[in-house]
Amino acid sequence: xxxxxxxxxxxxxxxxxxxxxxxxxxxxxxxxxxxxxxxxxxxxxxxxxxxxxxxxxxxxxxxxxxxxxxxxxxxxxxxxxxxxxxxxxxxxxxxxxxxxxxxxxxxxxx
Amino acid sequence: xxxxxxxxxxxxxxxxxxxxxxxxxxxxxxxxxxxxxxxxxxxxxxxxxxxxxxxxxxxxxxxxxxxxxxxxxxxxxxxxxxxxxxxxxxxxxxxxxxxxxxxxxxxxxxxxxx
Numbered sequence: 001x002x003x004x005x006x007x008x009x010x011x012x013x014x015x016x017x018x019x020x021x022x023x024x025x026x027x028x029x030x031x032x033x034x035x036x037x038x039x040x041x042x043x044x045x046x047x048x049x050x051x052x053x054x055x056x057x058x059x060x061x062x063x064x065x066x067x068x069x070x071x072x073x074x075x076x077x078x079x080x081x082x083x084x085x086x087x088x089x090x091x092x093x094x095x096x097x098x099x100x101x102x103x104x105x106x107x108x109x110x
Numbered sequence: 111x112x113x114x115x116x117x118x119x120x121x122x123x124x125x126x127x128x129x130x131x132x133x134x135x136x137x138x139x140x141x142x143x144x145x146x147x148x149x150x151x152x153x154x155x156x157x158x159x160x161x162x163x164x165x166x167x168x169x170x171x172x173x174x175x176x177x178x179x180x181x182x183x184x185x186x187x188x189x190x191x192x193x194x195x196x197x198x199x200x201x202x203x204x205x206x207x208x209x210x211x212x213x214x215x216x217x218x219x220x221x222x223x224x
Binding site for chain 1: 114141143145151152153154155158160165166168198200212213214215216217218220
């Protein structure tokens with residue numbers, strides 16, 4: 001069974017304090033790893049898709065990387081508006097579903 | 111850009127009642143997915159449709175059924191509602207049905223069962 005574990009569960013940063021969120025996965029036949037941002041009571045907002053180890057993608061203050069066992073979401077000089085839950089999800093095997101991790105709740109304070 | 115549309119956004123029902131949730135995918139997307147997210151939990155996959163045929167099934171109760179129509183919109187029908195069905199229900203859409211397609215999520219329907 002596909003497993004996705006995210007750490008830490010919660011992270012509090014000061015504005016400008018860079019950090020990384022981790023997503024470890026155990027799947028059979030990874031086809032894609034996805035990062036989403038979710039604000040309370042709203043739908044997950046797509047951030048990145050990574051397909052193979054060594055791949056990196058960037059968007060504003062966010063950078064996602066992928067290895068054979070885990071993915072990192074690096075947040076550089078975060079701002080309060082980056083506060084949200086960041087979800088990692090994998091697409092593996094022949095299934096069409098995404099398997100999500102439980103997310104990292106990020107709070108960025110002034 | 112057009113996004114996934116879900117209706118209603120909020121729904122309050124009594125136990126044992128029925129509910130119907132609707133999802134309108136992004137234009138030209140042919141695949142729809144339904145997820146359930148309980149409080150403080152990650153989204154759990156329920157069911158998906160590609161070109162109006164069921165393509166995958168997850169932890170969907172037998173009391174729930176869904177279908178995708180000729181215009182690609184989808185409906186999730188929930189009967190004999192239980193308190194534990196209270197959750198956020200998300201619909202997502204993609205193009206292509208089964209490759210490494212990005213799933214784009216709607217804003218969700220918050221179902222409260224009293």
